[in-house]
Amino acid sequence: MVGLNAYMWLSLAVFTIGMIGFLTRRNIIVIFMSIELMLNAVNINLVALSHFIEDLNGQVLAFFVIAVAAAEAAIGLAILIALSRTKAGCHVDEATEMKG
Amino acid sequence: MTELFFGYFALAIVALSLAVVTAKHPMHCVLSMLILFLHIAGLYVLLNAEFLAVVQVIVYAGAILVLFLFAIMVLNVKEELKLEIFIGSWPVAVAAGLALFTMLFATFRSVTIPAGGRATVDYIRTVTHSRALGREIFVNYILPFEVVSIILLVAIIGAIVLAKKKLKD
Numbered sequence: 629m630v631g632l633n634a635y636m637w638l639s640l641a642v643f644t645i646g647m648i649g650f651l652t653r654r655n656i657i658v659i660f661m662s663i664e665l666m667l668n669a670v671n672i673n674l675v676a677l678s679h680f681i682e683d684l685n686g687q688v689l690a691f692f693v694i695a696v697a698a699a700e701a702a703i704g705l706a707i708l709i710a711l712s713r714t715k716a717g718c719h720v721d722e723a724t725e726m727k728g
Numbered sequence: 729m730t731e732l733f734f735g736y737f738a739l740a741i742v743a744l745s746l747a748v749v750t751a752k753h754p755m756h757c758v759l760s761m762l763i764l765f766l767h768i769a770g771l772y773v774l775l776n777a778e779f780l781a782v783v784q785v786i787v788y789a790g791a792i793l794v795l796f797l798f799a800i801m802v803l804n805v806k807e808e809l810k811l812e813i814f815i816g817s818w819p820v821a822v823a824a825g826l827a828l829f830t831m832l833f834a835t836f837r838s839v840t841i842p843a844g845g846r847a848t849v850d851y852i853r854t855v856t857h858s859r860a861l862g863r864e865i866f867v868n869y870i871l872p873f874e875v876v877s878i879i880l881l882v883a884i885i886g887a888i889v890l891a892k893k894k895l896k897d
Contacts, residue, residue: 630734635775636836638738642745644829649749651821652814657799658749658757664792665745665761668768671780679775683845684864687777691865694780694787695876699883701792705799706890713893718803721815 635676643669656711656718660704667697733774740767752813754805758796765789776849779858 646665653659671690678686712718714725744764751757765788772781852860865873 630730630774632841633836633839634734634738635771636839637833638741640829640832640836641742644825645742645745645749647828648822648825651824652818653749654811654813654815655754655803655808657754657796657803658813660799661748661757661761661796664788665748665764668765668788672768672771675772675775675777675780677841678847679777680843681841681845682843682848684847684860687780687861688864688869690777690780691783691861692869692872692876694783695880698787698792699879701795702883702887703890705795706887708799709802709891712802719811 632676632680636673639669639673639676642666642672654719654721656708656720657705659720660701660708663704664697664701667693730774733770737767737771737774740764741771750813752809754800754803754808758793758800761796762789762793765793776852777857779861 643666646662646669649662649665650659653662671693674686674690674693678684678690708718711723714723741764744760744767747760748757748764751760765784769781769784769789772778772784847860855863
């Protein structure tokens with residue numbers, strides 16, 4: 629039987645990889661994918677906890693996280709398309725228009 | 729048997745998420761992400777959450793990744809491949825990530841949670857998972873459910889407004 633800690637460590641590993649990707653990549657599309665990675669890590673944690681506590685509330689929360697992730701991806705990619713019309717393109721370190 | 733499946737899924741998930749973060753070609757990132765989502769769906773099946781596994785495949789692998797594929801068509805991949813993929817100060821970010829990992833790894837070791845809720849494995853097996861989850865959503869979480877539908881509507885309208893070209897008048 630696999631214990632709760634194994635699932636939590638797996639989700640922690642995925643979350644850390646997503647966070648490192650979010651902080652280091654230049655391409656905005658890959659940064660959005662890192663955000664999805666972190667949301668999925670949280671979902672694994674929620675579903676595992678809900679399974680081991682024997683309570684469905686965590687899975688309902690994971691369901692809402694999936695819905696909000698879909699909204700976030702739509703908005704983020706719309707921002708990307710708007711940004712790609714400027715000269716910055718899709719690189720985060722070149723989008724410095726708002727720098728004071 | 730469960731250990732075997734969990735080991736396979738865990739190894740594949742960690743390897744594929746590393747591939748998502750380090751691949752040079754954005755298309756390779758999206759395709760590793762696709763296989764990663766299918767493996768996470770398998771993990772949900774191991775955790776007795778079949779409905780969430782199906783939603784994971786339909787919504788994440790079916791809808792969100794198609795959005796990412798459309799976004800990749802916007803950017804010039806040939807030029808992209810000549811550029812550096814990481815920002816200049818990446819060692820700081822990696823150090824911060826590893827610090828978070830070691831800190832939480834040590835913390836999670838001491839987590840123990842008493843079972844004893846209502847939704848035992850036998851309960852879910854007799855009621856079926858989608859019915860149990862549906863009862864939970866439509867009885868206890870009906871207001872958040874409606875709020876989420878409004879969030880999705882706002883996101884659709886916002887995406888159209890942000891992405892459409894400005895009309896010349």
